[in-house]
Amino acid sequence: MICLDRLMLEEMVLEAKKCSVAGEVADYIPALKKANKDTLAIAVFEGENTCSIAGEVEEKFTLQSISKVLSLAVALMDRGESTVFSKVGMEPTGDPFNSIIKLEHSPSKPLNPMINAGALAVTSLIVGDTMEEKLGRLLSFVHECTGNQNIGYDEEIAQSEYETAFLNRSLCYFMKQHGVIEIEVEELLSLYTKQCAIEVTCEDLAKIGYVIANEGKHIETGRQVIPLHIARVLKTFMVTCGMYNASGEFAIRVGVPAKSGVSGGMMAAVPYGPGIGIYGPALDETGNSIAGMALLEALSKRYDLSIF
Ligand SMILES: NC(=O)CC[C@H](N)C(=O)O
The missing domain is CATH 1.10.1500.10 (Probable Glutaminase Ybgj; Chain: A, domain 2)
Structure with a gap:
């Protein structure tokens, strides 16, 4: 457990949000243009009844x-x-x-x-x-x-x-x-x-990330939702290719298996640790959430989450 401080998480969101001005929402899928560029939300799921949230967490977005x-x-x-x-x-x-x-x-x-x-x-x-x-x-x-x-x-x-x-x-x-x-x-x-176009909240994403992070097992039902070797394959692709052509820099700056989408969603799976869901629709030129990446970087540094 990383024992997240809720106030600290809220401060991190406010700080990372400042990066949004430099990004743009995706517009090549016309319906994505409606997103509010200033939104930033995070959920960090650490197992039963331990989900820390901050920002506009009620917002729904598509997985892309x-x-x-x-x-x-x-x-x-x-x-x-x-x-x-x-x-x-x-x-x-x-x-x-x-x-x-x-x-x-x-x-x-x-x-x-x-x-x-x-x-x-x-x-x-x-x-x-x-x-x-x-x-x-x-x-x-x-x-x-x-x-x-x-x-x-x-x-x-x-x-x-x-x-x-x-x-x-x-x-x-x-x-x-x-x-x-x-x-x-x-x-x-x-x-x-x-x-x-499957539609989720940050909390949903964090829970999926948690299953992938923790050997493919579901904490509440105890079911092996994903076989262990497949959960490992998923995490490996997330590390090597999850942020497209920004994956190398992301591995150095943040160092956790993660996957982004052009809706501005990000899902991270810290091996044997939390699952994290983020939503921040302002994107950088590689199509990754600009504030989402800043937020995950800050979180990783603060709680020493890098796997490297
Ligand atoms: N980077 C993305 O999220 C791309 C997904 C999008 N649906 C596409 O195929 O273009």
């Missing part, structure tokens, strides 16, 4: 790229490592999350599951007879990790992304040509945009 960690968990449980990693690699990339450039390299498989191309390939592997069933698998996984059965997806944001996802469409068609994706592209995009 944070969902890549969850779809990877489900695909690995459904298909096993050898199938999943025959379609997607394990190496970080210095390119932006939506880059197409490395796809053309032989053997034409995306570099890792945390960039869009890799995540689309991973989502295509989730088992289910219909897209609804596949989405249902993902949602029940989220329900199980959070204990919150009310979590669903934001239809407006999903639709807004589906209608404008021309880059993701081109990634899919390229991968379909090369046999990385075997299912129908429009169906995959419809599933992927709903997966990205």
